[in-house]
Amino acid sequence: MSVELTPDGTIADAVAALRAGDTSARELTDACLARIERDGARLNTFLAVDPDAARQAADEADAALARGEGADRPLLGIPYALKDIFVTRALDFDGRPLPGGFPTTAGSRILEGYRSPFPSSAEERLADAGAILLGKTNCDEFAMGSSNENSAYGPVRNPWDESTVPGGSSGGSSAAVAGGQAYFALGTDTGGSIRQPASLTGTVGLKPTYGRVSRWGMIAFASSLDQCGPFTRSVRDSAVVLGALAGHDPRDSTSVDTPVPDYVAGLTGDVRGLRLGVPREYFVPGMEPGVEAAVRAAIDVLRAEGAEIVDVSLPSTDRGLATYYIIAPAEASANLARFDGVRYGLSAGADELWENYTRTRGAGFGPEVKRRIMLGTYALSAGYYDAYYVKAQQVRTLIKDEFDEVLSSVDAILAPTSPTVAFKIGAKVDDPLAMYLNDACTLPVNIAGLPGISVPCGLSDGLPVGLQVIGRAFDEGTILRIADAYERVAGFGDLRPATARA
Amino acid sequence: MAISTRTQFETIIGIEVHAQLRTSSKMFCPCPTAPAEGQADEPNTRVCPVCMGMPGTLPVINRRAVELVMLTGLALNCRVEIDAVRFERKNYFYPDLPKGYQISQYALPLTSNGRLVVPVPAEGGEVTVGITRAHLEEDTARMQHAGRGYSVVDFNRAGVPLMEIVTEPDIRSPAQARAYGETLRELLRAIGASNADMEAGSMRIEGNVSLRPVGSTTFGTKVEVKNLNSFRSLERALEYEVARHAEALERGEPLVQETRGWDEENGRTIVQRSKEEANDYRYFPEPDLPPLRPSEAWVAELRAQVPELPAQRRLRYVNELGLSEYDAGVLTADAALAAYFDAVVEAGIAPKPAANWVTGEFSRLLNQRAADGLRADAVALGPGGLARLIGEIDAGRVSGTNAKTVLATAFETGEDPVAIVEREGLGQVSDGDAIGAEIEAVLAEFPSQVADYRSGKQQLFGFLVGQVMKRMAGRADARLVNQELRRRLDA
Ligand SMILES: [Zn+2]
Numbered sequence: 001m002s003v004e005l006t007p008d009g010t011i012a013d014a015v016a017a018l019r020a021g022d023t024s025a026r027e028l029t030d031a032c033l034a035r036i037e038r039d040g041a042r043l044n045t046f047l048a049v050d051p052d053a054a055r056q057a058a059d060e061a062d063a064a065l066a067r068g069e070g071a072d073r074p075l076l077g078i079p080y081a082l083k084d085i086f087v088t089r090a091l092d093f094d095g096r097p098l099p100g101g102f103p104t105t106a107g108s109r110i111l112e113g114y115r116s117p118f119p120s121s122a123e124e125r126l127a128d129a130g131a132i133l134l135g136k137t138n139c140d141e142f143a144m145g146s147s148n149e150n151s152a153y154g155p156v157r158n159p160w161d162e163s164t165v166p167g168g169s170s171g172g173s174s175a176a177v178a179g180g181q182a183y184f185a186l187g188t189d190t191g192g193s194i195r196q197p198a199s200l201t202g203t204v205g206l207k208p209t210y211g212r213v214s215r216w217g218m219i220a221f222a223s224s225l226d227q228c229g230p231f232t233r234s235v236r237d238s239a240v241v242l243g244a245l246a247g248h249d250p251r252d253s254t255s256v257d258t259p260v261p262d263y264v265a266g267l268t269g270d271v272r273g274l275r276l277g278v279p280r281e282y283f284v285p286g287m288e289p290g291v292e293a294a295v296r297a298a299i300d301v302l303r304a305e306g307a308e309i310v311d312v313s314l315p316s317t318d319r320g321l322a323t324y325y326i327i328a329p330a331e332a333s334a335n336l337a338r339f340d341g342v343r344y345g346l347s348a349g350a351d352e353l354w355e356n357y358t359r360t361r362g363a364g365f366g367p368e369v370k371r372r373i374m375l376g377t378y379a380l381s382a383g384y385y386d387a388y389y390v391k392a393q394q395v396r397t398l399i400k401d402e403f404d405e406v407l408s409s410v411d412a413i414l415a416p417t418s419p420t421v422a423f424k425i426g427a428k429v430d431d432p433l434a435m436y437l438n439d440a441c442t443l444p445v446n447i448a449g450l451p452g453i454s455v456p457c458g459l460s461d462g463l464p465v466g467l468q469v470i471g472r473a474f475d476e477g478t479i480l481r482i483a484d485a486y487e488r489v490a491g492f493g494d495l496r497p498a499t500a501r502a
Numbered sequence: 503m504a505i506s507t508r509t510q511f512e513t514i515i516g517i518e519v520h521a522q523l524r525t526s527s528k529m530f531c532p533c534p535t536a537p538a539e540g541q542a543d544e545p546n547t548r549v550c551p552v553c554m555g556m557p558g559t560l561p562v563i564n565r566r567a568v569e570l571v572m573l574t575g576l577a578l579n580c581r582v583e584i585d586a587v588r589f590e591r592k593n594y595f596y597p598d599l600p601k602g603y604q605i606s607q608y609a610l611p612l613t614s615n616g617r618l619v620v621p622v623p624a625e626g627g628e629v630t631v632g633i634t635r636a637h638l639e640e641d642t643a644r645m646q647h648a649g650r651g652y653s654v655v656d657f658n659r660a661g662v663p664l665m666e667i668v669t670e671p672d673i674r675s676p677a678q679a680r681a682y683g684e685t686l687r688e689l690l691r692a693i694g695a696s697n698a699d700m701e702a703g704s705m706r707i708e709g710n711v712s713l714r715p716v717g718s719t720t721f722g723t724k725v726e727v728k729n730l731n732s733f734r735s736l737e738r739a740l741e742y743e744v745a746r747h748a749e750a751l752e753r754g755e756p757l758v759q760e761t762r763g764w765d766e767e768n769g770r771t772i773v774q775r776s777k778e779e780a781n782d783y784r785y786f787p788e789p790d791l792p793p794l795r796p797s798e799a800w801v802a803e804l805r806a807q808v809p810e811l812p813a814q815r816r817l818r819y820v821n822e823l824g825l826s827e828y829d830a831g832v833l834t835a836d837a838a839l840a841a842y843f844d845a846v847v848e849a850g851i852a853p854k855p856a857a858n859w860v861t862g863e864f865s866r867l868l869n870q871r872a873a874d875g876l877r878a879d880a881v882a883l884g885p886g887g888l889a890r891l892i893g894e895i896d897a898g899r900v901s902g903t904n905a906k907t908v909l910a911t912a913f914e915t916g917e918d919p920v921a922i923v924e925r926e927g928l929g930q931v932s933d934g935d936a937i938g939a940e941i942e943a944v945l946a947e948f949p950s951q952v953a954d955y956r957s958g959k960q961q962l963f964g965f966l967v968g969q970v971m972k973r974m975a976g977r978a979d980a981r982l983v984n985q986e987l988r989r990r991l992d993a
Contacts, residue, residue, distance in 0.1 A: 087558040104557070111557070118551050120558060217558040224789035252560050253791050331789055334591050337602020338555040342655070351651065357595055380593070380784035389786060 007031040007180040008500040011078050011237040014183060018077045019070055025061035025077030028183070029054050029132055032079045036134070036181045039499055043157045043166075045176045047084050047107075049135035053100040054079065057132040064130065074240050076130025081182040083173045084136040085143050086228070087217045088123055090115035102133075106219045107141040107151040107169075110339045110346045110364025120217020121249050122186055122228055129244035134182055137172030141366045142336065143188055143221040145169045146196055146438040147428065150368045155425050158201060159497040160463055164422035167197025167438075170231070174201040177231040179499045184232045184241055188218055190225045191324055192418075192442025195454035199417035199466025202456045202495045203231045204483070206238045207442075209473045210449035211256035213242075214249030220335040222328035223254075225446040234493055235455055235484035239263035242476060258474055266477040267484040272306030274482065277410035281317035282441050287419040290460025295416045298457035298467040301490050302414070302482065312406045312413070316399050320444040321436060323399065326379045326392035327447070332369075333376030339364060371432065396447050403448040407472045412479055416441050417454040417466035441468060451476045455483040456492045464495060511713040511751065513744050514721060515673035517631075517682055521665045521696035522641065522704040523570045528553055528661040529640040530561030530605065535662050545656035553661035555600030560790050563589075567663035568612065569804060570695045571638045572796065574665060575613025577693050577808050578633045582613050582801050586793040589638075593784045597655050598642040606666075608785040611637035619813055620685045624677040631682050632670030639664050665695065671710075671721070676740035680733045683707055688812040692837045700732055707733075709740050713747040722747070723757035727771055729764045739764040742771055815840055823853035832861045839865065842878040845885030851892045859892055863906055867913045882916030883909070891919035898979050904928040932979040934986065937970070940978070941987055944969045955991060963987070 007028065017023040033051050040046050061077040070076045082088065090101025097115055105111045123133065140150040148156040148171025156171040158164045159179035166175040170187025174197035177185050187194040189207035198205025206229040213228050220226060230241035243264065248257035278299060283292060303309045341347035341360030348359035365373070379388035406413065418438055428435045445452040450473055454466035467486065471479035487493045528535055531552035537543040552559045572582050588610045591603040616633035643660035647653045667686065673679050687705060690698040698705040707730050712722040725743055730736045743762070750757050762771035810818075812834040819830035833840045839860065846856040868876060891908060894900045900908065900923050908922045923929050931937060944966060945952055955962040970983050 087556075106557070114557070116551075116558065117556065118558075216560055219557045220790075222789075251562060253562055254560075254789075330786060333784075334593050334601075334603045334786070337593060337595065338557070338600065340595060340597075340602060342597045343554060343600065344556070353597070377784065380786055382782045382784075385784075385786075 006500070007035050007079075007183070008233070008496055010234040011075070011183050011232065011240055012234065014078060015070070015074070015076075018065055025058040025065065025079075025132060026055065028077060029058035029079045029134070032134055032180070032182055035179065035499075036176075039159070039179055040181060043159060043162065043175050043179060044138055044154050045156055045172045045179065045181055046081065046135045047105060047138050047153055047172070048102045050100055050102065054132055054134050061130055061132060069130070073128070073130035075126060075244055077132065078130070078183045079132045079134050080126065081134050081137045081173060081176045081185040082120075082123065083139050083170050083185065083187050085139055085188050085219045085221075086120040086122055086136075086186065087116035087118065087219065088133070088136065089117065089119035091117040102136050104136065104219070105153070106143070107139045107153060108339075108364065108366070108369070109152045110360070112152075112346060114345050116217075118217070121214035121251065122217065122245060125245055125247075126186075131184075131244075137170070137176055137185055139172055139187075140169035140193075141369050142219065142332070143169040143190055143193055143226075144332070144368050144372055146192070146435050147423070147425075148172065148197075149425065149429055150366055152366055157425070158422045159499040160201065160422060163424055164463070165200065165425055167200035167418070167422065169193040170197050170205075173231050174198055174203055174205065177201070177203045177233060178497055180496075184230050184237060186228055186245075187231055188221070188226055188228045189442075189446065190221050190328060191446050192439040194229050194231065195442050195445075195452055195466065195468060196418045196438060198231055198454040199456075199468075200422040200464065202464030202492075202497065203233060204235050204238045204453065204455050204487075205229065205231050205466075206242060206453045206476070206480075207445065207451060208242060208246065208476055209256075209451045210446075211254050212451070212474060212476065213245045214247075214252040214255045216249055216251040220331075222331040223335060224331060225324075225328055227446075235453070235480055235487050236264060236267055238453065239267060239480045239484070242480075246476075256474070261477050263477055263480055266481050268481060269485050269488050270306075271302055271482055271485045274307045274412070274478075275310055275410040276302060276307045276482070277310050277312035277406055277413045279312050279314045279317065279406070279413060279415060281314050282415035284419055284440055286437065287416065288421065288460060291416055291419060291421060291465050294458040294460055294465040295414075295467055298486060298490065299414050302486055305485060305489060307482075309414075310410060312410060314399075314402050314406060314444070316395065316402055317440075317444055319395050320399060320447055321440055323392045323395045323447055324439075324443045325375065325436065326388050327396065329372040329376030330379045330389055330392075331376065333373045333380065336365075336369065336373055368432070399444055400448045403444075403450060403470075407450075412472075412482055413470040415468045415470065417468040418442070421460050421463035421465060445470050449473060451479055453479050453483050455487055456495050457486070457490065458492055459495070509752065510716040511748055512716050512718075513674055513676075514671045514712045514714065515676070515679050515740060516671040516710045517669045517673065517679055518708045518710070519667045519683070519686060520706040521667065521690055521698055523567050523663040523665055524694060524696055525564055525566045525570065525663050527564060529564050529567055529638070529663040530661055533661065543658060545654070545658060548658045549660070553600065554657055555602070561605060561788075563791060563794065564663055567638060568794065568796070570663075571612045571636055571665050572801065572804050573693055573807060574667070574690065574695045575616060575636045576801075576805050577689055577811055578613070578616035578618055578636060578667070580613035580616030580633055580636060582796065583610055584796050584798060584801060586610060586795060587612050588793050589788040589791045590785045591788050592639075594781050596642075597653065598645045598660070600643065600657065600660055604640060604642065605788055605791070606639035606785075607637035611635040613637070618682070618685060618689070620678065620682045621813065621816070622678050622681040624681070625675070629673070629678050629681075631672045631678075634668040634670050636665055636667045639666060671712075676737045676744065679709055679740055680737040683733045683736055685813060688835065692809060692812050707736055709736060711740055711743045711747070713744065713751060722751070723759050725757070725759065726761040727764055728761060728774065731766070735764055735766055738769065739771055742769065746771070809837070812837070812840075819853075819857075823847070823857075825853060825857050829857045829861050832865070833857065836878065838878040839868070842881075842885050846889045846892070849886050849889030851889050855892055855896070856889075859888060859909075863909055864888065864913070867910065882914060883912040883919075884916070887912055887916070887919055894920060894923065898932045898981070899923070899930055900928060901930050901976070901980060903976070904930070927977075929977065930979045931974060931977050932982055934982065937974070937978055937982055937986055940970050940973045941983070941990060943973065945990065952991065963991070966991075
């Protein structure tokens with residue numbers, strides 16, 4: 001059985017097969033589309049798919065491959081999916097709908113049917129790299145959630161166990177990659193929305209350093225925390241996609257102009273001599289024993305490979321959640337103000353201005369989004385600003401400083417990604433605090449603006465567990481190298497859900 | 503005799519000005535700030551996803567706008583922030599605000615703590631007005647109430663760079679407030695930061711006013727006055743408010759902190775919004791824009807660009823060049839005209855004749871072309887040419903009257919005035935013999951008038967001069983004709 005011929009292999013294998021002429025972009029695309037056709041509706045992974053456009057793009061990719069363009073375009077002929085939080089160009093210069101353009105909903109009713117007049121930076125860069133866009137994946141509304149149950153278009157099911165969640169907020173992307181519906185997918189990570197769903201679906205999820213990848217065209221949730229990154233089925237694939245995405249974009253003033261290294265070339269498989277810190281605060285109460293066991297075993301594997309493992313402390317970790325749930329909603333309360341029914345999206349059509357605002361936003365936003373807008377508005381209000389927003393910024397600095405100090409003595413940090421494996425759909429919907437705790441191990445990394453990757457490290461109760469590797473700012477190279485070295489020896493790189501074997 | 507029991511009040515005024523900056527593109531996107539040359543300004547044609555607040559867009563700072571605010575701050579003797587200039591989001595819902603927040607500055611403005619010396623002609627003297635801050639923000643869209651229960655929005659103005667300049671409560675009368683506005687307008691135009699045209703809306707002004715008993719150190723209840731579309735309405739609205747406050751305070755009636763709009767037609771202010779309805783704008787740092795850190799070198803470069811400001815220039819004209827206040831005022835009201843005058847003086851002409859010609863005939867010709875927007879620095883005849891012409895008059899080689907004719911031509915063509923004088927034969931005869939011969943001829947032609955003059959009819963002198971000038975086709979040096987004629991008649 002050749003792994004390239006099913007849509008469950010890696011980008012690296014698929015690229016090799018394309019170059020060798022053993023397969024075609026059209027075949028890869030058809031294989032993904034067949035899987036979407038078979039499982040997509042049941043798992044609710046996609047909000048929009050355009051098979052004709054994908055096949056046309058695949059044929060163009062095959063023509064380009066035939067012309068020998070593969071050498072300069074690392075993703076030429078590789079089908080992928082975009083979280084529906086990225087705008088995709090769907091209108092021409094005169095504002096007329098472009099044939100084949102996807103709507104962009106952000107998982108919200110308020111943007112139902114919205115068509116963007118411009119593409120996201122991610123879409124442009126991946127198109128330049130030759131990737132084929134299959135469609136837009138389901139997600140929590142405006143990326144707010146940890147289970148994908150907050151999508152206005154219904155929950156996504158985890159291919160490992162369809163009664164469980166795929167994580168969130170990039171749940172459609174994680175499930176699509178785990179379930180062989182795309183070779184890779186993009187997600188966004190504000191507090192863990194790439195790494196946590198990667199952990200829950202046995203995929204590799206990378207959140208780059210804040211500023212490494214342009215946010216142009218990503219619908220903002222919390223602007224100082226949001227970053228986009230890939231879901232892949234191997235660490236090497238993650239390095240390939242990051243290489244295509246990374247780099248300065250003059251349209252995003254927070255994107256940083258630092259050189260982009262060759263991430264793939266840095267995957268030496270060698271961790272000897274690296275000092276890796278394990279922060280005791282990340283093994284939190286309430287963590288599932290199976291998860292802790294898998295993560296500790298993964299740490300032992302890296303020790304056996306020659307890394308020096310040291311205990312470290314990040315004492316403010318438990319302040320992360322409170323800090324995050326002030327800063328992120330505060331920024332969101334402003335970012336979501338533009339959805340007012342005046343220029344685009346849902347409009348209640350009321351006769352009076354304020355009635356139109358309240359009715360549009362009342363009908364267009366789901367309960368979690370409303371909760372966060374209210375939290376954020378409260379935190380920024382006169383009389384509360386200093387006690388909440390300013391204090392949260394101070395704690396943010398503290399958390400950053402603690403990471404900086406630890407990372408001055410170790411090369412990277414090892415931690416669990418999520419304290420639990422995938423939980424049942426509906427299990428936590430009525431308990432927002434329990435839901436928020438899912439991100440306790442990931443959101444400090446966003447607060448500090450650092451890169452983090454989740455790599456599969458085994459199963460607990462038959463469901464995937466993720467090891468999180470956190471690095472220094474703009475040092476994605478080191479965490480990719482560690483995760484790749486681990487993946488090579490640990491043997492969990494071929495973990496696939498039952499759907500892939502069917 | 504009745505003794506007035508009226509309390510003496512002191513008026514406290516602060517002014518807030520919004521000026522549109524003269525940049526070619528908007529504050530955070532590449533859209534033009536004005537329609538292309540010769541194009542009509544059709545609504546919603548100068549827009550893009552950024553200034554329309556479409557999902558997924560991000561702002562990018564317009565460097566020139568930052569520069570113009572720093573330049574203004576430097577001209578206002580402000581401190582320029584170089585450590586961390588922060589933009590903040592000012593949150594409120596209104597259809598003219600596409601993002602639901604305005605990117606503005608709050609805690610750390612670009613420039614602060616300055617002052618402007620304001621001449622107050624109406625009160626004779628000057629007042630120093632403290633400048634609290636001059637900061638940068640983006641303009642809102644323009645709403646038009648279309649009637650029949652709906653409004654339309656034009657986003658062409660949305661995102662145009664706007665500078666807000668706030669004063670300390672240093673102004674003590676409506677006349678001072680008006681003088682401040684006029685002086686600031688002059689300054690903004692002189693440094694090229696803004697067209698500062700109140701009628702066109704590129705300068706908007708608001709005043710806040712309170713009264714307190716003389717000697718008191720605490721402030722009274724403050725009222726903000728808006729909807730002022732000229733300096734005159736600013737002064738009138740403030741006068742109205744001062745009277746209203748004084749009356750209320752006299753009667754012991756409480757005043758309400760509120761925003762009032764000026765009703766130009768009826769000459770009164772009307773309540774627009776009370777403090778209770780005031781918005782909580784929930785300012786917080788704009789996360790899409792990293793703090794700006796203007797380098798010392800950049801600030802130094804701008805400091806060197808601050809030109810001599812109108813107030814300084816006016817003082818120099820009066821004190822050093824001996825011009826009248828009036829001439830100095832006319833010249834400095836127009837930076838280009840003042841520069842033209844300076845160049846004429848530099849070319850060797852004494853300040854007074856230079857001022858006479860520049861504010862007189864030259865300005866008259868310039869005003870005739872005002873509709874074309876012609877400025878002194880674009881006139882075909884450069885200051886060197888005008889200086890040559892004035893030199894010819896001083897030397898008696900051309901008469902004042904003929905010089906005006908020459909100037910009218912040279913103004914349009916840029917031709918050397920001396921060449922025109924020669925070509926058109928407008929040179930002046932200053933040859934005593936030639937003039938003497940013509941005088942003799944006139945004396946011979948009009949013997950009875952000569953006799954009458956000599957017997958006391960002094961007014962006939964003018965008639966005889968006229969006859970000489972007529973014979974010489976106006977080219978005689980009038981001063982010489984007078985002198986020679988009188989010498990012969992009185993001999
Ligand atoms: Zn624009």
